[in-house]
Every structure is written in structure tokens, then in C-alpha cells.
Amino acid sequence: MSTPAPLPPDRAPDRAPHREPCRDPARPLDERVDDLLARLTTDEKIALLHQHQAPIARLGIGAFRTGTEALHGVAWHGPATVFPQAIGLAAGWNPELVRAVGAAVGDEVRVFHHKDPAGVGLNVWAPVVNPLRDPRWGRNEEGYAEDPWLTGVIATAYGQGLAGDHPAYLKTAPTLKHFLAYNNETDRCTSSSNLPPRVLHEYELPAFRVPIESGAAIAVMPSYNLVNGRPTHLSPLINDELRTWTTDDLLVVSDAYAPANLFGLQQYLPDGPSAYAAALRAGIDSFTQDGTDAAPSIERIGAALDRGLITVADLDTAVRRTLAIRFRLGEFDPPELDPYRELEPELVNCPAHRLLAQDAAREAIVLLKHDGQVLPLTTAVRVAVVGPLAGTLSEDWYAGTLPYQITALDGIAERLGQAQVEYCEGVDRVTLRVAGTLSYLTVGGDAVLRIGTEAGEFDLFDWGGGAWALRSAGNGQHLSVTDDGELVADQPGPNGWEVKQTFGPERSPDGLLLRHLHSGQYLRIASDGSVRLAADGTAFELAVVIDGAARAATLAARADVAIVVAGNHPLVNGRETEDRAELDLPAAQDRLIRAVHAANPRTVLVLSSSYPYAIGWAQEHLPAILWSAHGGQEYGRALADVLFGEHDPVGRLPQTWYHSAAELPDLFDYDIIATDATYLYFRGTPLYPFGHGLSYTTFGYDGLRLSTPSIGADGEDGEVRVAFTVTNTGDRPGTEVAQLYTRQQRSRVKQPLRQLRDFRRVSLRPGESVEVELTLAAADLGFWDVTRDRHCVEAARHSIMIGRSSTDLRLTATLDVRGERIPPRTLGRLAATSFDDYCATTLTTATRERGDAVISLEPQAWLAFDDVLLTPATYQARVANRGNQPATIQLRLDDPLHGELLGTLQIPPTPDLRELQLDSTYTPTGTPAPAWSPAPGAGSGRIRTVEVPRTLYAVFSAADLVLESLTV
Template sequence: MNTTALVPYRDPARLLDERITDLLGRLTLAEKLGLLHQHQTPVPRLGLASFRTGTEALHGVAWLGPATVFPQAVGLAATWNPELVRAVGSAVGDEIRVFHQKDPGDVGLNVWAPVVNPLRDPRWGRNEEGFSEDPWLTGTMATAYGRGLTGDRPDYLKTAPTLKHFLAYNNETDRCETSSNLPPRVLYDYELPAFRAPIEAGAAVAMMPSYNLVNGRPAHLSPLINQVVREWTTDELLVVSDAGAPANLIEPQQYYPDGPSAYAAALLAGVDSFTQDDADAGPSVRHLEQAIARGLLQESDIDTAARHALAIRFRLGEFDPPELDPYRSLDPDLVNCPEHRLLAQDAARQSVVLLKNECHVLPLDDASTGLVAVIGPLGDKLYEDWYAGTLPYQVTAVDGLIERLGADRVEFCEGVDRITLRVAEADLRLAVGAEDELCVSAGEADEAALFDLFDWGGEAWALRSVRTGRHLTVTDDDRLVADQPGPNGWEVKQTFRLIRTSESTTLVQHLNSGRFLRAGETVTLTDRAQATAFLVEVVVDGTARSAELAARAEVAVVVVGNHPLVNGRETEDRAELDLPAAQERLVKAVHAANSRTVLVMSSSYPFSTCWAQQNLPAVLWSAHGGQEYGRALADVLFGDCDPSGRLPQTWYRSAADLPDLLDYDIVATDATYLYYRGTPLYPFGHGLSYTTYAYSDLEVSATSMPADGELRISCTVTNTGTRAGREVVQLYTHQQRSRVKQPLRQLRDFRRVALAPGESERVELALSAAELAFWDVTRDRPCVETARHSILIGRSCTDTRLTATVDVLGERIPVRQLTSRPLASITFDQYCAMTLISVAPDQGEATQSLDPGAWLAFDDIELPIGRFTCTARVSNEGTATGRLELRADDPLHGELLGQCDVVPTGPRHSWAEADFELTASQPPSTLYVVFSARGLGLETLGFAAVS
């Protein structure tokens, strides 16, 4: 190709940086501002088309019509198979390209996936969007998925993946107003690694900040974006805001008074693209123009953001001749093509986790198995979550088993009650009348007055009309109609709460509006005082009918779980971990009727299924598995493939085993498998096989290694059973002694091996000393400490088969010399009743007391006997003077070294200095700072000896 006549930005032979600089130089300021919105404005004179960020691609192409739907992200992680996950990402990338070819204006190639927030708490409403509670496994899977999305060409991107959501985002409750407390060790050792891995690997070229605040500062203003994240890559990184987040900086976060100041602060913090006001870029552009006019921004700041926006467009091939882009003209038939269907089946198959298997119930045998009863509300239905694609077809559990055994050997019962709602003390019932609208009918209950009742947990019930086969909902004009396929939409309007007011009467509350049903001449919504009391009359007992079927069957397969849009989804966290009560009753009744009961859970998150673990012979779990779920499940149930899924997060026995949902300090609260000291229901990494394995002949390449060294670890794994199987060999480590609290165990590597009966394989694993580093708060940097480490190899984080030790020759953390530099309050070792806050809108972090008597502890200090002066940088948002006390070795009874008053300093970000003297009669080993009142802030303490 002759490129001599091309302008520089159109010349693919030139360096990318040179091309971007040339194009920026040709754009006017107004044109550059038009690039800083989700819907970038075209520049026809230069051949720039419109460009849209934000195609959803979490586990398939979403919101654009039928496309291949793969298992949810947490299900993909349960495969513990990065190669498979990369293949899924590649298939999704291909399908996005095809949709883009058909509609380049509305289908952008910047995709908003994957989600890399570690799954710290299984109650998080968006649990299904993440990969794992372990940051390393999260980073590994995100890198694999991102590499699939980006393609395998170093010179062109297939799509441009965007990591979500930076940073410390695991709660939907008040998500735009809550602040996630991240002490430095939690930040650097737990939260950041999951983001770092795919960015360093080039598997993500963009990032999205989260809605929440972090240490008192909105995540969209985090200095970490420019100071830390962008240092992980030499490529230009695009940072896009979450939808509506720019406006949140004004309300409800009240961080800036108006749009220009908020937009300027976000852009200077590293946000390049504003997702606000849907497709209308006008308001965002005007805010930026006003910020420039007020001197809050310079044109060079706009150039920096525009450069980031243009960089991925160049890498996507937009400005190159079409024949050079390998992804420009993919086969339109790739969407839901046979290869992608097979891949979806394989992904669903590998994501199934066998949690328990006793009494030789599984695997089932095709030839000898008689009648199979498939029971449960998820037995013949697949559900889409909010970020799922549109299912092109459904293979349910019933479909998969009928396809395998034939219709004469499979019977299905949904297992839900069929009810009528009768007005108390009247012969009137709710019914579905003309135009599917809810009305009142007299006389005996007929089909129009019957409803199937679904319990989705969290006091959320759905009512499906028997006459229409559709769910009851409330329209925008407050009519009650039965015309919906089920719970759906951003605002789910198809769920109700049944509130018992006496032994026999019940009020029906519409969850979305909070109002109650009133049955008069018409059925309306009203307040509680005017609500109608109903008698819930069971016409068909779904549990009893299920038990009858189970008693006739040779084996019962009960399929339960969650509806992905109810009780645990974006905007809604769970309060508990229990199965919905009606589903729990169903499982118990079926097992009482047939001891050969297999529980199959299809869910977005873990449940606390303690009764099932104690009583049922077989239990399986998978995330919602996509279009091929039923075939995959049948393959596992009948042993065509060995269950190879492993849990990517801990299953707890109760929500009582978890800290507060809003407490992000996993170290202090003993959270996640890293620190949890209890006995979980199922541990991280757990998953059974239909065969058995022996581990032997552990070899470690050295008994010690330096801080920059690496180890080769190998062992022999043997299939000691009679069936072929796939094992996941997991390597964990534990640092035996340390200055700080260390994880009980931490995943470092794993390998998947496929073994025939009696076959052995030598498994090679790797460990570098750098992986053993943790954040040293005393020096604000990573540290590989001199210590002995346990090497643990096994089938889960608690099922260890082989152990060894290695001595790591690192460094010893020195004592804190308080007179050498100011002591930053956030470098505490322990704390009580403290929170983290921002010092200024753009930079700095400090601590603030939550209650009188709150304290900070700083271990291993060096403060000689004598007199010292101390300068404390403090704040006091209250109206009364408070006090700081410095004590030695105990916050209550330790020697009082010194104290100072903290006068009111004003609102947030107002600081002052307080000078005082202290005296140490004996050298303390731990310094305690004790706060006398709520709302006292401390940034630093500076010490100097009195000569």
C-alpha cells in the first residue's frame, strides 16, 4: 500500500503517538470537547465518525437482540479454566464486531467488561458480575476474558475492554453515598491487584470508576487513577465515568457546588469520558466550556483526555484502510453460530460444581435409570440477568433430560402453590379480566382467579395468572395487569410482599411502589390504612404435588435458585444467605418422599444450604448457565464429563459469619477465605469429582529463595478411581511469622489436569518471592519479609494434600523512628471506632473518630525517654472542643505521654495544627492515639526532641 500521500494520522506506518498528536493538532477546542462524552460527536471534515462507549458484554452481547449467552461471570470463574474463558471472550468479541458492522453508530467497540471487583461479600447484589473473592484469581480470569475481547493481533484491537468498577465497590445499599474504608494494606494487597493484572497484560485498555466514595472521596476523583493505575501500562488508558456519576458529585455526594467545578475535578483526576444525560453530550460540553472559562481547566487538560479517547479508536482500526483491519468484515453468521453454541455448552458444563455426592446417587446411568422427576421453579425456565444477552433459545433442565432419556422417562412439576386471593369476609376474589386487567369476581374460583405463587426470597413474591400465563405487574399509570413474562426491567414492578395481619388475613404490598392492593369496584393501589385484607387460599399445593411425583420416581432432581432480577441484583443487596423459604420447604418435602434426591442450585450467588448438606445425598451448583444450561447439566448428571467446576468464593453457613456489608477491611474483620477462621459450609476452591485422586512426590526446587527468586514446585497427581476425571490442583501459601497479620492461606497458582483411570501426571506449579510481598504501612511500599512460608497443595483452600516449607530471604521491617518523619495517621496497625476521610477534595487521606474513646495504634515505634514536641494536623467538624491523648502501650491505662485540645475547625477539608509537648518516662513499643469525641480528624503527627 502506498502511504506517501496520506496525512500523518491516516498513515498506519507511523507510530501511534505521532498519529494521535497529528489528529489532535487538527481539531478545534470545540471538536475535542465533543470527544469527552459517551456519545462522541463526529467531525466530518476530518473523517471522524460518531463513536459510542459502553457496549455491555459481561457474558455475551447484551441489549442488542439475540446473541450467544454464556454462563454468568461468576460461573465462568467457577471453571477455573483461563483458556476456556479466553475463548468465550473471543466469541463475544466476534459477535460485538458483527453487531457493530450492522449498526456502527449505536453499537460501539468500547465494551464495558469485565467486572474485577473481588467478591468480598456474597450478599452484594452484583455478585454474579464478578469472578472471585480472591484478587489473583479475579485478575487471572479477567485477563483471560479481556485477551479474548481484544483479540490476538498486537496491532489491532477486536474490541476495547473496560474494567469495572474502580474501586472498593461491593454494596448496592446507598451506593452513591457510602464510603468504603480502605486501609493501605487492604487497598494494595486486596483491591488493586485485580485491576492491575489485566491492565499490565494489555487485556484491558479502559477503566470505569465506581459510584461509591473511597476513604471519603468519590471514586471518580481518586488520585490513584493517574498516580497508580496509569503507571501500570505504557499504553493510553481511557477512563469512562459510570452512568450518571458526574452529576452525583453535586448531589447526593455534595462534593462540588456545580457542574463546571465537578467536571473539572473529575477530568483532572483522570476521567476522560462522561456518561451523563444519555445521548445528549450538550450539558457535559457546556460544563467543560464553563470550567475552561473560569480557569478551572486548561486546553492542555482537554488534550490529555482527548488523547486517551482517540487512542483506542486508532487501535480499533478506525483510521486505517479497511483491508488492514482483520476484524473489519467478520461473517455475519457468527452470532450464535454452531461453534459458539458448543462453546456455550462447554462453558456451562465446566462451570457446574459438585458440592456433595454420597450413596452413589451420581452419576446417573442412562440405561438403568427409570423415571426422573424434575421439580422446582427453575426446572423448566432459564433467566436472564440485567447484563445478560437475549437468549436465542433455551435448553432447560427438563429439556436436557428429555433430550437424553425421552419424554416417557422424565416428568416435571414446578413445585409452586396455586392460590386464590379472596377478600376477607366476602365472596369476592381477585381475578384477571378484560385486557388482562386485575378485577374482582364473585363466586367460586375459576381459572381467571387463580395465580401461581413464586417465592424469590427477601419477602419478594411473584404472581403468575393461570388464565394468561403472564405475571401480575403495575403499569406506569398504576393499572394492575397480568401481561408480563416475569420480573423484568431496571425497576422491577412484578414483585409483591405478603404481610400477615392475623392467622388468616394477609395484605398484598407492591414492592416497587410500596403501596397496597385495595379491592373495591376496581383493584387499585393505596396506603396501608385503606388496604384490603385477603385470605390466601391454596387450591393446588405445589409442594405436596411435587412429593407425590418424587415418590413415584427413581430419582428426583430439584432445581432451585434465584431470579437474577429479584432479591440480589444491581441496586439491591441481600440481607440473608438462605434459600427462599418456599424452595427450602420444597426440597425437604421431596427428600422425605424420595431419598434419592439431587439438589441442583442455579443462582447468582452462594446460599446457606446447611440442611441440604446434612441430609441430601447429592448437591450441585452453577451460576445461571446461559442458553445451553440444560444440556450441560444433563452431561454432568449422567457422567459424560467429570464435574470440574470449583467454587470461586466461600459459601458460609449463615450471614452471621459475615461482617457488616459496608465494612471493607477484610483483615480486621477476618473476611473472605484469606482470613476467615470459622468452618465454612463449602470452602473456596471446593468441588468434588466422580473419581478420586492421590497426591504424592512433592518436590520444591529450593528450600530457600531470595526476595527476587522463583520456585518450581511439582507433584504427582494420580486418578485412583474407575472413571476419567478432571482435577484442579491448587497451590496456596501461608507466611508463618510476620510483623503483621497474614492470610491463613492465599492462592498462588493452579493447574487443571485430565486423567484416565489409573493415570498419573506430573504437575508443575510456580511461585515467585515477589508474589509474597505485602504492603508495609511503615514505609509505604511493598515488602518481602524474611520469613518461613508454608507451601500447601490440595483440592481446595482447606483440603490440603501435600505440604512443604521454604525460607524467604527478604528484609526485616525496621522500627518506626517517630522523629525521622511525620507519622501519617492512616499507617496505623490497629484501630477502634475510626473511619478514613479525605484531607482535600483532590489529594490526601486521614482518619476520623466515630465515637468517644476511639483510638489508633502504631506498633514497633522508637521513642526514647525524654521530652518531645509534637505537631498534630487535626480537624474537628463538631461544635465543641475535643482532645487527643497519646498513650504508651494501652489505650485506656497506658502512660499518658501528652495531649492536646482540638478546637472546632469547620466543615469537611478544614484543618489546623496543634502543638503540644509529651514526655516518655520509659520507651514505649506501641503508640496509641485516643480521641475524646466523635468527628475528630488526624492527618499527621510530627515529633521533635526537646534539646
């Protein structure tokens, strides 16, 4: 979507002589923005830089706010249509459906906005495009895929739906979250993501680029973390990259309370005015800070202006972007021109949106395993439906309020009738007795937890990660903690931003301690018999009154089929602010599945979760397994459609499922290339591969043909058409997702083992065939060449692979690409970040404002630069020593420990980069090497000319040594 042209005369009202240019829809957008900007005072401009922009009555400007959450429905404003979680929408591999969902959500945002224009803004904070590098990330359910290209495709579809298709007006202004390299919640405001150039350009940036280039994204939000030591809110990439991908004004909004982190948690800048000034110069246009209170931000920006840290021109640049978005949303035009003015309140959760929610939930279901013996079900069976998620649906943090719930139990009972279904949650019912006494925890009629002689009974929900929830059997409400520390049973379940309904069991010599996870304090019995939170806890003895797994097994034994519905609660053990440590199912759920299967081998596992699990035992023993993300209000009907074969399972996994967390690199290591992470580089055999998903029918592939065996890197012959035939070889109708992958067979650098390039969904009757044709461009087969700091398509042979998943590849062909050969490096400028390999180093800032460098983490750390040609010249090295003792960087050939020593840099302690200079002329072999002539006080070293390309190592003698570059 490009900047709209002015309305034609037959669409615009007659231009009145008194109308200001900014109010004239027939004028170009830039002219209108310029006019309104010129009418604003400096104070008014500053006030427009906060999330909550107050009205300016003298100019007839209304209130405006950024940030309506719309990830998979309108959130936080009451009942609205709730679609599957974002990762579930992506699992359908259906951009057209995702676009329809986005359009429905956009319509509902508009309806809420009509009701409350100041409270419900049209700048929506969705979609999330962080590639799902690590399934332990707490916000896994918010993203789309571990593949950046697929993420971009789905995000573009959702953004296009949100933005609408009107040629002049935006329905909403979608905002991409979160820029950049954000996949950990642990220490998210203070941790720094290591991002080498190839990972930046090949993995992180592409997911953002496609939606921006297509016009599907109107705004971007930076993330909380730092990247290479610099807060993302100060990243030069905002202006240097993001804004070069579009000719439209791209609005950049801060994340909530992130501006204060710059001088608070991150201690990157000394105070508020300097932090706000730096963010404004870096490209931040709107500050999300202090809730609705704009005063602190206005004060800091004003102080920055008074101190000369920013200029009025800086204000104008940011305000212009905000105003441009408001114009494109139609705010300053006559109401009769608003194409969305007639959207009725009844549109929210209307029948069409309910059907769309069911379609989306159905297509999000992935059949992970199917032996053909149990599914699809018939209506003649008796079914035991068990599990903690069988009879309930849960809202995640960014979900709308569910207007109704169709649970798995509801959906199955609709098909079979209540008489053919038995149900239990399969959780233990327990009592908690004060150790060494006859007193029990109990819940009174006022819902307050206290001690009594009668045992209170609690249903114990194990959500994994050491998190329990306790529900009173007496009143059916979950145990929680009030703001004044009182223990009460008055909540329907875990809920809210600060979840206060979970407790961690801890063993002590005296018994079981219960730690309230939110506060970190323990349940303690006071002298008056009341139960409070305290720094030390009272020990309890837990007794099981009803064994949930045994009860479920009893139901399963007398049923024809048992269906276990398990998974996570989306606000517990893996959510925003909380990563997972492991991939295992909660222990109680694992025990439940095993017990039910032992009682009835015809057991189907249905997982509803925000993320992948390690379910190796289930894969080995159960006849059928299905997964979907939390599916929204129509989940149960969608599940029944698939279970009973009314709809072929069409979902495909958008990320790899592993056998255990041991197969993953460190959560904080973002270098997917070096760590063999994601399906692109993972060398093991996954539990379920990227792209995996089974059908009730089977498909055959044949006839792979390339339109040409060879293509050029660019020009008219830079594309190849890939054609093949897909046939439904089974006896049922089905939908296949045919996937195209490539692999570069030889390269100067480490290449992905396989990489998704395109896919096509085809629906086929039994015996029906269809020819699929996909187009592959040579430019898409390139990578980031660190030696020249640019995109490069190498001369190489590529494998063209067609199949059902990233590992189930059925057809292969070879394509020759006539690209370039990367020449040897010369030290015109050798950036430290252009390394080919490394050990015990990470990236850091070169200067506070711009540039990256490499810092050693321990002694004998090193960087390797392949194909280096050292020639006679005057060389300089930019180095620093942030440690306390003098140290060295050695330059060696071919081996970091025993390779030929070329020179040694003596570096005294200094936090700032300084230059060491080498005056060199060519000297024949065997003559003395030229001396290194350092800047005063910097030490000295020696080096000689090397005429054949070799591998150059920079070896650090200690931690905290910084190398930015070697230059001529």
C-alpha cells in the first residue's frame, strides 16, 4: 500500500474558500501534513509525541492514541471475536484465510473505535513478526514461524486485512512487533542479543521487510532488549534499514515503559532528557510511557530541547509521521468520506465472524501422528473425553474476552450426544494438612482460606515448570492472593498480567512448602489460624483423595475411544515475561496420558498449547496425536470437524518440535548459523520437522520439471519455473501443502541445510491430480557476503526439493545459478564483525550511537577471517581494552593457537576505541618484517606481508578486549 493520491474531484467535496489546506481531501498528503504541522506550536508538537495525544481544540484536532492490541482479535475492550493464537493462524499455511481474519479484526477495531474514539485507537499493535528461533520463548504463541520468509508471508496477509483495501483510507494502521532479535523474556530489558551480520540480514530483517515493502505494515515497535550491546530503541537500523523499504511515512512507536529503561534498567544514558533525545534522533516517533500520563514524557522532551540535545526540526520529523498516519486513517476528512463509518456494532462477534473463527481454528489443527486405526471417528463410538483442557478454554494475554466457549467436550458431545460421552478432568483432588497436626487448609463461605479441623479439598492443576493451581472443590474457584496478602478462593483460574493464582511446591524436611510464584513468598499459618504470605512457610502434608489419572483410566477402559486433551494454560509456564526451561509435558499430564493409554490403547492425544512439547513417549505409543494452538471461541467445533473426518486435517507445523531442550542452544544465543538452530541448520532428527502435518488420505508426487537447468543471478533469465504433479492416492478427499525447498550445494560460507522458498495448498478428490507451478528467483538464493557487506548470489549448484515437510522430500532436481565468485579479502577495511568463525566472543557497540564491534568473553577467544590477502600498505587497528590490566591481540595465520604469528597488539586499559598504526612496505620473504607503529602510549607489535589468501586469526589474551576493524 503506497501513499494514496488525493481524491479525484468527483470523490471529494467542493473545495470551500475558507477550508484550510490540511482539511482539503483533494490536496496531496504531503501538502496537508505540511500545513497542519506549520499550525502547531512547539508545545503542541511535543504533546503529540506521547502514546496518548490530547486534543488540540483550537485546531479542531481530536484525541488520539497508539496501541490497540489486535493480535488475534480485539483485546482488552470486552467481548469480541477470538480467533486462534497467531501461531495457530500460521499453522494453516493459508494466507488468504489469515487476510480474512485480519479484515474481520480490523472491522471490529473500527466498531470499538466508533464507540470510544479516544480509548480505542486505530493504530493496532499487530502482527508480531519475530521469527520463532527458540520454542522456549515465553511469547512463542505470538509469532508465526521459525522461518522468516513464511513469517513475512503470514504477517503481510494479516496486515493487509487489518489495513483494508481502500485506495485512499486505512482501516487500521498495523504495527510490526518487536524490532529486533527478541526471543527471550528472561532479563528481556537488560539482555543483549548477539546478531552477526549474516543472521541480521538473512534471518531477522526479512521478516520485517516484506510487510513493510508491501504496505501491509504502517508502523513498527522496537523491542525491550539490546542488540549487540545497544538498546533497540536507539538502533541505527530504524532509519538505515526499516525506513528505506517504503516511500510512506513509517511510524515507530516505543514499547510500553521502554523509554524509561534507557536511563533506568539499562543505564545506557544518564537521564530522561538525554534518553528521549537519543531515541527521537534514532527514529522513535511516539513514546509509550507512564500509561495515560503524558506529562513526564512532555517534560523530558522539553528539557532535551532546552538543553540543545534535539531541535525543533527533530520534533517536526517525528510529528510528521504521526500526522501522516492520522490523515491516512481519515481523521481530518469529512465524515461522509469515511468508508468504514457504516460498520454496525452488531458486527462484533457476528455470525460471519463466528464461522470464520471456526474455519481458522479448523485449519490450525495439525495431525502429528496417525496410524489409520482410530481416526477419523464415527458417530457410533462411545468416547471418554478427559484432561485438564477438555472442558475449558483459556484466554491468553493478548486475546479478546471470549464471548462464548465451545470446548473440546462441547464439540464432541454435539456430534455424539451426551449419552455417548463421559468426561473428567483427570486432575488429582487433594487435601493439605498442616504437618504434625490435625488441622487442614479449608475455604470458608466467605471464600477466605483458613485452618480448620475439617479437610478442605482442592483440585490440583499441574501446569509444568513447577507451577500448580489449586481450585477449591467447595466453591469451584481458584486459590488466589488479594492485594493485601489475603489468601482467597475467588478466581475462575489463572488470569491477568500479574498472575496471582499459581504456587510452586517445594520439599522441606518437615513437609511440603507452597510458594506463591508471583510474590515469591510462602503460605504461612499465623497464630490466629489465618493463612497469610510470609518469607518463610508452613509445612504441609499432601494427601490424594481422588487420583485423577486413575479415574480417567476407569472412564477410558469402558469407552471405545479415549481422547486426552492436554497442553498448557496460556498464562502459566511460558508467556510474556516468562520463558520455559524445558520442553516436557507437565508431569501430571504425562502420567494421565500413560494411565489412559494403559487402560485403552485406542487413545488419541489432543494437544492445545502455545508452543511445542517434547512428547517422544506419546509419539512412540499412541495411535493418533493432534496439535493446535489455543483455538479461540470455536475451538471445540473445529476439533470435532477434524476428529470425525468432516474436514481433512490441513495444518502444518510452522516450527520444529524437538525431542528435548538438550537439542537447543542457549536461549540467549541468537546466532542460528553457528549453533545449528532452527530447521535451517539443525543437523539432528527432529521429533516433528518444520512443515510437518499428516492427512487422512495420502499424496503422491511426480514429474518434477524445471523450465531451465540454469539461470543468471539477475536480468531476464534470473527466474526458473518449478513444476510438478500432486496426486491424491488415497480414498478420501484431502488438502495437501506442497512445499518447495532449496539447498546450495557448495559455497564459501555455511549454508542452510534446506530453506523454504514457496508452497501451494491443493485440495484433491481421491485419484485426482493437479499440476503445481512455482517460480523461483535467483536473487532469492543469495546470502549476505560479510567480506563486502552486501547481498551476494554465488555461482553454485542448488538442489531443488519438493515435499510434504522440510525432511519429507519427495522430488529433487538440480539448478545451476550463474552468479559471482567472492574474491579474497583485502584489508581495505576488515570489520571485526565480518568474521567467518569465532570462539568465546560476542558483539558489542563500537560507539554509543553507531557501529558494532567484537568483544572477547574469556582468554584465548578468537575470530577467524577466511581468504585474507595482506598486501603492502599502512594499516590501522581500532581496539579497546575494557578490562583492568594490559592485554594483547595476536594476529596469526591458519590456526589460533599454533599458527604463524604475524604481530601482537599491546593494549593498555582504555574503555574507548583507539587506533594502532602499521607503516608497511613490501618486503621480500626472509627480510625483517616492518614494525607496528602505534598511537602514543598504545604499545607495539610486528606484522609482515602475506601474498596468498589465508585464514587470519585475531586471538585475544583476556576478556573485555574490543576489536572494531583493521583498515588501510
